[in-house]
Amino acid sequence: MKNVTIQDIARVAGVSKSTVSRVLNGTVAVNPEKKKSVLDATKRLGFKPSLIARSLASGRSMTIGVLTQMIGSPFYDAISQGVIAGLGDTGYSPLFADGRWQVQKEADALTALVGRRVDGVVLVGGSMTSEQISEVCMGLPTLTVARRFYDQPIHSIAIDNELGGYQATDCLLRLGHQRIAMIRGIEQHEDARDRFAGYQRAMGEAGVAVDPSLVVDGDFSAESGIRAVGELLSRGCEFSAIFAANDLTAFGARLALDRNGLRVPDDVSLVGFDDQMESAFFVPPLTTIRQPAREMGKQASVAMMNLINGSGFESCLLTSELVVRESTRSVKD
Amino acid sequence: MKNVTIQDIARVAGVSKSTVSRVLNGTVAVNPEKKKSVLDATKRLGFKPSLIARSLASGRSMTIGVLTQMIGSPFYDAISQGVIAGLGDTGYSPLFADGRWQVQKEADALTALVGRRVDGVVLVGGSMTSEQISEVCMGLPTLTVARRFYDQPIHSIAIDNELGGYQATDCLLRLGHQRIAMIRGIEQHEDARDRFAGYQRAMGEAGVAVDPSLVVDGDFSAESGIRAVGELLSRGCEFSAIFAANDLTAFGARLALDRNGLRVPDDVSLVGFDDQMESAFFVPPLTTIRQPAREMGKQASVAMMNLINGSGFESCLLTSELVVRESTRSVKD
DNA sequence: CCATATCATGAAACCGGTTTCAGTGCTGAG
DNA sequence: CTCAGCACTGAAACCGGTTTCATGATATGG
Structure with missing residues (x-):
């Protein structure tokens, strides 16, 4: 035995x-x-x-800790998948932990990973500050995916959310829309802010003033999409298009619009962000911004290998892509 | 340093x-x-x-290996979440690995977990045979979630899929539907078979003969929902309701129906299975069978603790629940 | 043919903890 | 007053590997 x-x-x-x-x-x-x-x-x-004994003796555990926030989210899963793929036959294997979007759990999980003596840490999203991270990881190769620290020395692989927001808004503007509402994401969230900045820039470049009453706060959830549409409607302001901070929010918005007798895309055009799996099968199929999530995960693995064997880090900012489906149409008049 | x-x-x-x-x-x-x-x-x-050194010395790693197949699937994620919650303050923490529905990767991942000397293994779904599992796990406390081995000594926590299929079909029958189509899941999949069996039983008990031309094969994907509706339509047979093997399939079916000018629920009632997050925000919100996924994960943790400290295992079969939303209505005539 | 470099291999140290074992010093019972 | 019993504590063994080091054997070269 x-x-x-x-x-x-x-x-x-x-x-x-x-x-x-x-x-x-x-x-x-x-x-x-x-x-x-x-x-x-x-x-x-x-x-x-025994990998345990081997790790202890050799000092290397041949594992990369991957700290996610919500494995169930399609976007974050795609990243994890990319990390797995990227690690491929490097001899390293991933070790997952999950923070469930709760800072305390996140910190605990990270500590546990470090305690397991992983050889590197990949943080997917998350809300710990860079100071907290540095304190726990002390000298361990660390990088973040889908999250950027502008002022800090922690490496990161991210997409250009500002550009994504610009692409989404620009697409609507080109279709002739001017009264474009935006449902924002969690306010403290870097990504959400960048997407909104892209919206503002596109509007500005097109010479369309941003009407503050067309901007509603949300939190990336479907419920917040429903609430946001309610808010817009109760404000009584007109709009012919909505740019939602992510697909889930767009789903909620779509439902609320339907409940209020507004058709998509006939009455209102709708653009999301993420391109999650279900979006292509939505009714109508959702126009959205695709994030190269898998690719980001892969890049993260590659970058991690480089960090570990001391080849240094090449910063990279991946770009998003507009996917036009059937939830958008040119403005009627 | x-x-x-x-x-x-x-x-x-x-x-x-x-x-x-x-x-x-x-x-x-x-x-x-x-x-x-x-x-x-x-x-x-x-x-x-160092948890590594500690594990080596004490012989217990205080970790439970959790082998999933596709972390991104909402259903499986909910299970993982339940496992995490169930482990709570037991002192044990989960260690995730992912098989991505590829038997080889699954086996490798499981071997890696065992090599890490986890104290127990929870298999979420998966396709390894019970012999393969036993061979790798040799004597380690092992149990499966959302997968049952009818003839084997591996413990499992599962829901009664047959009952779920029955509930879905019964709900449609009560609304007066008789021409109920079923889009099945992957044929070799135990769950898919059971759901179909439930469909058959409900029809039988209601005295409605199952028309083979109303039964179409699928594979749990949204695409297969689209294909299935195409198939039903091209067969030219009438139907007033569809029971899809899972929500994703229902999404696809809904889109295909829409494309063919059939309204849900006015022309066709639609029932899914899983109750994934997006289903409540679908247009129209989807009537479906909710699996107590989180609960299953939790039960798995509890059962694992019992196995580890030798309290034995209490088999349990959780039950599913019908969630009525707006994709179903009584048959018109 | 001898000195030296190379190779293959076992003994032993080591990684960083836990746990057993054998004291040591006190306390309480007889 | 003596001895068993108990509460603490440090030394050392141990977990299962890797890696250094020393050694004997073999090959190389002058």
Whole structure:
């Protein structure tokens, strides 16, 4: 019932455990004959080296800690998927922990990862400050995905949210819309702010003044989309298009519009942000901004490998892409 | 730059490392004075015990391996969330790995978990055979969630999919529908089969013959929902309701119906399965079968704790719940 | 043919904790 | 007053690997 150890293999194969270790890791050449008997023994006894012991001895755990906030979110999952793919055959494997968007849990989870002596940390989103992060990670290679620290030395892989916001708004402007409402995301959220900035820039460049009564706060949830449309309607202001800070918000907005007898896209055009899986099958299929989430995850892995073997870090800012579907149409008059 | 070890603490506090260990774990009483100086030292030096070393020495890693298939799926995420919640303050923490629905990756990931010497394994879904699982896990407490092995000794926490299928169909029958189409899930999938069985039973009990031309194969994807509706329409058979094997399939079906000028629920009633987050905000909000996913995860944690401390396992089959929204209405005539 | 570099290999140290074991100093019972 | 019993504590063994070091054997070169 006991686990078979390297010592057992050594005994059975008639060699020392050093030799077994050398065979298994291929660090230096060993006599082919002994090598064979070692391999035989491992197979016969079903030997599975203890990664725990190995980590302790070698000082490297060959694991990258990945701290997510809500694995269930399609966007964040795509990133994780990218990280997994990017790690590929590097020999490193990911170790996931989840903060569930609660700072305390996030900090605990990060501490746990560090306690596990991961060789690097990838933070996907999150709300810890860079100081908190640095304190816990102390010298460990660390980088963030989908989150930027403008003033801090923590590396990050992110997309240009400002550009995304610009693309979404620009698309509506080109269709002739002028009264474009925006449902913003969580206010403290860097991404949300950038998307709004893009909206403002596009409007400005098109010479359309931003009407503050067309800007409503939201929190990235579907409920907030419903509330936002209610708010817009109760304000009594006219609008022919809505740019929602993410797809989920757009879903909620769409439902609220429907409840109020407004058709999409006939009465109101709607643009989201994220391009989550369901968006393409929405009724009508949602026009949105696609984030190269998977790609970001992959880049993160690559960057992490570079950090670990000291090749330094090449900053990169990926770009979003407009996906036009059927929730937008040119303004009627 | 080096990590501070228990030895450093011992030196600074002027005690032996045994004592430090005892203070930190509270295993036996130590002199309050020494205790204080140890705690002081740990705080001052920022000592973070190496979980690696601790695991190796104590033989318990205090981790439960959780093997998922697709973290991004809302249903599976809810389960993971439940597991996290259920582990709560037990002292154990979860360690996630992901198989991405590829048997090989699944096996590798499981091996990696076992190599990390987790104290137990929770398999969420998956496609490895029970033999494969047993071989890798050898004696480790193991249980599956959302997957049942009818003939095997592996414990499982699952919902009664047959009942869910029955509930969905029964709801439509009560509304007066008789021509109820079903879009099935992946054929080899236990869950999919059970849901279909529930459909058959409900129809049978209501004295309505199952028309084979109303049953279409699918694969749980939105695309398959679109294809299925196309298939139904091209077969030229009439139907007033559709029961889709999961919500995503229902989304696709809804879009295809819309494209063909069929309104939901006016022309066709639609029922899904899962109650994923977006379903409540769909247009129209989707009637569906809710799986107590979070609850299942929680149960899994509890059951795992029992397995670990030898309290044995109490089998449990959770039940699903019908959530009536606006995609269903009584048949018109 | 001898000195030296190279190779293969086992012994032992080490990674950073936990746990057993063997005291030491006190207290309380006899 | 003596001895068993208990509460603390440090030394040392241990967990299961990796890696350094020393050694004997073999190959290389002058």
